[in-house]
Amino acid sequence: MSRISRYRVAFTTIVVREILRFSRIWVQTILPPAITTALYFIIFGTLIGDRIGEMDGYRYKDFIVPGLILMAVITHSYANVVSSFYHSKYQHHVEELLVSPVPNWIILLGYVTGGVARGLVVGVVVTLVSFFFTDLHIVNYPLTLLVVVLTSILFATGGFINAIFANSFDDISVIPVFVLTPLTYLGGVFYSIDMLPQFWQDVSLANPVLYMINAFRYAMLGVSDIQPGVALALIAGFVLLLGAVALWLLKKGVGIKS
Amino acid sequence: MVTNPNMSKAVKLRQLKKTYANGTQALKGIDLDVERGDFFALLGPNGAGKSTAIGILSSLVRKTSGTVEVFGADLDTDPESVKSRIGLVPQEFNFNQFEPVEEIVINQAGFYGIPRRQAVVRARSVLKTLDLWDRRRAQARSLSGGMKRRLMIARALVHEPSLMILDEPTAGVDIEIRRSMWRFMQEINRAGTTIILTTHYLEEAENLCRNIAIIDCGHIVENSSMKDLLHRLHRQVFILSLRSPVHVLPEGAPFGLKVVDEYSLEAVLEQEQSLNQLFDWLNSHGIEALSMRNKQNRLEQFFMDRVQQRQCGVDS
Secondary structure, eight states, X not given: OOHHHHHXXXXXXXXXXXXXXXXXXXXXXXXXXXXXXXXXXXXXXXIIHHHHOEETTEEHHHHTHHHHHHXXXXXXXXXXXXXXXXXXXXXXXXXXXXXXXXXXXXXXXXXXXXXXXXXXXXXXXXXXXXXXXXXXXXXXXXXXXXXXHHHHHHHHHHHHHXXXXXXXXXXXXXXXXXXXXXXXXXTTSSSOGGGSOHHHHHHHTTOHHHHHHHHHHHHHHSOOSSOHHHHHHHHHHHXXXXXXXXXXXXXXXXXXXX | OOOOTTSOOSEEEEEEEEEOTTSOEEEEEEEEEEOTTOEEEEEOOTTSSHHHHHHXXXXXXXXXXXXXXXXXXETTTOHHHHHHHEEEEOSSOOSOTTSBHHHHHHHHHHHTTOOHHHHHHHHHHHHHHTTOXXXXXXXXXXXXXXXXXXXXXXXXXTTOOSEEEEESTTTTOOHHHHHHHHHHHHHHHHTTOEEEEEOSOHHHXXXXXSEEEEEETTEEEEEEEHHHHHHTOOEEEEEEEEXXXXXXXXXXXXXXXXXXETTEEEEEEEXXXXXXXXHHHHHHTTOOEEEEEESSOHHHHHHHXXXXXXXXXXXX
């Protein structure tokens, strides 16, 4: 059997195992974002949103749809990989992969693909929920897909790096709670940065999540605070950077080999 | 065992060193050869370095320096060949406790590039051989300790490795399962699989293995055939069961004879002394022995002598 065939089988095995893992516990992994999103639409979209009026030419509840979808994708892509890979370290079954002839890049690709799969499933669920509350329309389908997939890859890779360094269950929740959530909420999910004073607009530009949410909003609604090209280049650059870091950590055996 | 000297060894370690981040020198430059088809015992007290050696061999631990070859493939330049030849049964349970038994084995085959259809057939075969087929759909965490050990063996066998490394595979299992595992290990060894076994049950090593290395404080302190090693035993201690009670032995009794209790004697035979001499003396003093046994397993005696001769941290 050729090397490529062996790699393909190993990659498929990791991905299928990851998808089965989050599918078995769908009540924990798929259902919560549907409920959370519905609550967001009811509270921010309908009850408060009607008083806010329009934003960038859209009804407020339509304006927040891209941000809510991408926020769910980011959170779940990250959570899937950080949780799964840390558990495999904790239970030592990561050793199944380390003793077998699977190259590091296949291990990384497999876990990241698993994270992207969950991110996209959750993204679809949130999109379906939004149909009940908004008149959703998408301006640019290919760009929408590109941004959501790239963003999902980026955060799945981030989750992998977090899991490599994690030594306890606390370590896998610190980044999502204290870094990811604030960056996402302050990344323009619920507002346009034009609403902010100049100082805070400048500060917001240092938040990478702002670029992702705006690129996604541009792809869906055709409006953005950021140049979409700049945003895409930034996301792609971060994907390459984090991918290289993750591969280097795997090669050095950080957190997984003594 | 006759081997072709031109054939590569199953395992060849040269000047293998490992220093952990905390400064502990677990391996201080070991050289070790394991022939193809061998049943090899790697023994040593806790912390001696045997798990580190096995960890390096199976790519779970990074070596500090030295070379590792498995069937001629170098771990540094061709790690995939090395890994594909090895099946590891580690000391600790290291499977996903929440996955079904069959899935664990099939997934492991997948990691070795075996297509699912073929993996399913192989998984069925190894699970049946190891009496786990009826529990194939059970979550691994629901298995008994002995079953979990057998699951790790099934998982290690599914890609049909040429070298099996068994790190204390019978630890904590009852004697019945232990014996069935011994039979199984002997079968796969007869079928051509090279086996490296670490164990604290020295009786197990003595019964199963043809060659042996003892590692202590990061050094190989003994490396020979089991036969030669046992032949070199300087002394053996026996316990004799007596028909009639003996309370006191004559003054200056030979063979280090001493009374254990009124129905048991302990005798020490040096290498040059024979059992006939012992029994002649017992007969001449009207002492009738019903049975006898080694006080310690023979290998255990050698092992204790060997590992107690040196202090860790002081290189010889």
